[in-house]
Amino acid sequence: MNSFISQKLTRSKKFLKKINPIAELSSIVLSPIDRKYYQRNCLEVAKDLLGKILVVKNSNKIISGIIVETEAYNGASDEASHSFAGITKRNKVMFEDGGHLYVYFTYGVHHCANVVTGFKNDGQAVLIRAIEPLSGIEFMSRNRFGRKLKNEKDLISLTNGPGKICQSFGITLLQNGIDLCDNKIFISDSNREQKFEICQTKRIGITKSKNLKWRFFIKGNRFVSRT
Numbered sequence: 001m002n003s004f005i006s007q008k009l010t011r012s013k014k015f016l017k018k019i020n021p022i023a024e025l026s027s028i029v030l031s032p033i034d035r036k037y038y039q040r041n042c043l044e045v046a047k048d049l050l051g052k053i054l055v056v057k058n059s060n061k062i063i064s065g066i067i068v069e070t071e072a073y074n075g076a077s078d079e080a081s082h083s084f085a086g087i088t089k090r091n092k093v094m095f096e097d098g099g100h101l102y103v104y105f106t107y108g109v110h111h112c113a114n115v116v117t118g119f120k121n122d123g124q125a126v127l128i129r130a131i132e133p134l135s136g137i138e139f140m141s142r143n144r145f146g147r148k149l150k151n152e153k154d155l156i157s158l159t160n161g162p163g164k165i166c167q168s169f170g171i172t173l174l175q176n177g178i179d180l181c182d183n184k185i186f187i188s189d190s191n192r193e194q195k196f197e198i199c200q201t202k203r204i205g206i207t208k209s210k211n212l213k214w215r216f217f218i219k220g221n222r223f224v225s226r227t
Contacts (some may be wrong), residue, residue, distance in 0.1 A: 038098030083123030110163030
């Protein structure tokens, strides 16, 4: 690694630490959360996912980041949910047992990653809307921008939206249905005490069931998506 990249990554780490003191990976033990965690209502899981760490293992690299924004979707009563009208080829993973990854392609451009919750046939999931990068930042930057990270603006833009997350982490439809209790893609506790305030608002960019306040995010975190 040349000195320029080293300086950039060092500055990025300092910047991340300044924003959120848990943004240091060296002392965090990354391991998948067990299935019982996911076998709950999507609203509970959506709130509890804040502060957890999304981990993607790519060859010998670990790509990770802190979940800072989520949205809940429940087909039982939520018209904006993909599962509202029942099982289709596209959404069938949403009807799996909690703890699977539901990835869909939207607008012909973006992939979006969701955590399936509840039990089999419930049709619930939580959209991961924004993440604070932890490790694999250079890998993310090449996926997202096709180049090295230039500045703090680039850093924030890596994962401050659901499509950006998938692009940076390299998540596509090939990962749709992956078991999050395995060790390829998973969610881990941070193993650290965290103190933050959770905000709850209406979801973004939907036209049905739009008054439901099912969006959750960490107050003051700069990686939360723009509304």
